[in-house]
Amino acid sequence: MTKTSVNRFFLGLLGAGLPLVVGLLGLVALIVDLFGPFDLPNGYGDEILIAAASVVLLAYFAQHRLQKSYDKRHEELLTQVEVILGRIQDRLEPVRQVPAGDIKNLLKSHVVGAKEYLFRGGSGRWLRSFTMPELSNATDRDVRLTIELLDPRDEGLCAAYASYRAKALPSGHVRDNEDARLIQRDILGSIYAAAWYSARRRMEAKVILLRSFSPLRYDVSSEGLMLTVAELTEPGLYAAPGTWLHSSVVDELHQASHGHVVVVLPGLAECNFPQALESVTADDVRMVLSAATVKGASEETSLLDRFAAESVVDWERVATDHVRN
CATH class of the missing domain: 1.10.287 (Helix Hairpins)
Known part of the structure; x- marks a missing residue:
């Protein structure tokens, strides 16, 4: 026994x-x-x-x-049963529409055993609340995470995405203050989370800032591709590994750093990262993001610039609403 x-x-x-x-x-x-x-x-x-x-x-x-x-x-x-059933279904129907109610469970199965994960979206709410915490649980392997988010320095871009999200809400549902500043805080919280997980877990995160937004959100791993939109009632599109759609999107996301700027995240040697994400303070977030830079083809500038200038960001709200929660 x-x-x-x-x-x-x-x-x-x-x-x-x-x-x-x-x-x-x-x-x-x-x-x-x-x-x-x-x-x-x-x-x-x-x-x-x-x-x-x-x-x-x-x-x-x-x-x-x-x-x-x-x-x-x-x-x-x-x-485990869901993963096995999903693989069986992949063989029967490798590219398929997924009902809205099944999207979350399928996204969860993508994280299991993943060594690489690619995300392209707007502000990274689901990425921050679920994907990164789940990927960080891996203790037997290193995980590479590529994150493509809107540029938080671009006020017009953040405002346009806030307007899109407000229109995408289900009928009768109200989200408070869906505006450019909320979207910006979401993005800054996601960037800080990427830096924290890179410093404290077996994860290597790469953050790319986009110059425009698409209604489509991409979640891609070795387990499959999921395309979704902000409307919670709309179905998603799934593509199994090995399909032309999965391979093409992976190639496209890998090429994104050639056309957009990349955030250079500070590490443990440069900034203080609390042991627990729940212990992160407003000063911790501000110090890390003020040390982060944005690298383009010809120059490297501060992340906290223009619409995202350090003096105009509500760091307490970023830490409380977009990092610890």
Whole structure:
């Protein structure tokens, strides 16, 4: 019997039979003490109650641990099944339309085992909230991440994308302050997150700034390609690895650095990166992004320039709403 099996057997014993046995013994002892032919020594009744309560609490803890173990294994199993079913479907239908409700799970399966991930989008909300954290869980491999976002220094570009996103919201849904500054904070938060994960995890992130936006968002890995739009009710388009569409988009995204500027991210040797992303402060974000530069074909300038000048950015909101959350 393996160590894991022994641990599960022990936790199962604590969570099931042992509390019942101890409770019955304690009850019998107290009945004998109250009504039986002899009395227990002074204080033994209290000690029995304390011992029984301790065992019940221990049993609750054991059952909780056992349930968490089963839940985690169940979740891992479901993920593996989804990946296998997805690969079967890829063989049957390598390029297909995906219903809106299935997009999120398919995107999640792209992250499993990925050594390289390419993203092109507007401000990187899903990338920041899910993709980067999931990719950073890899401890057995290095992960290369290429991120293509709108240029946060371009006010007109940020405003145009904010207007597009506001129109793309479902009927009756309202998002507060969907404006150029919100889009800019999103982008700056995504750039900081890329720098933090590169410094603190086995991830190498490359950030490219786009001069125009497309309604299409690209999520690409070795597991497949997903094209989506901002409208949450619209379907996506999936292409399996090996298809002409997947290969063509990968080639296009790899070539993006030749036509757009690249952000040079500072590392641990240059800036302070807290151990936990939840501990990042406004000053941490400001210091890292003020040290970041933008490299073009002929020059290298500061990231915090023009519309993104350091003095006009609300760093507290960037840290609170777009990095820690």
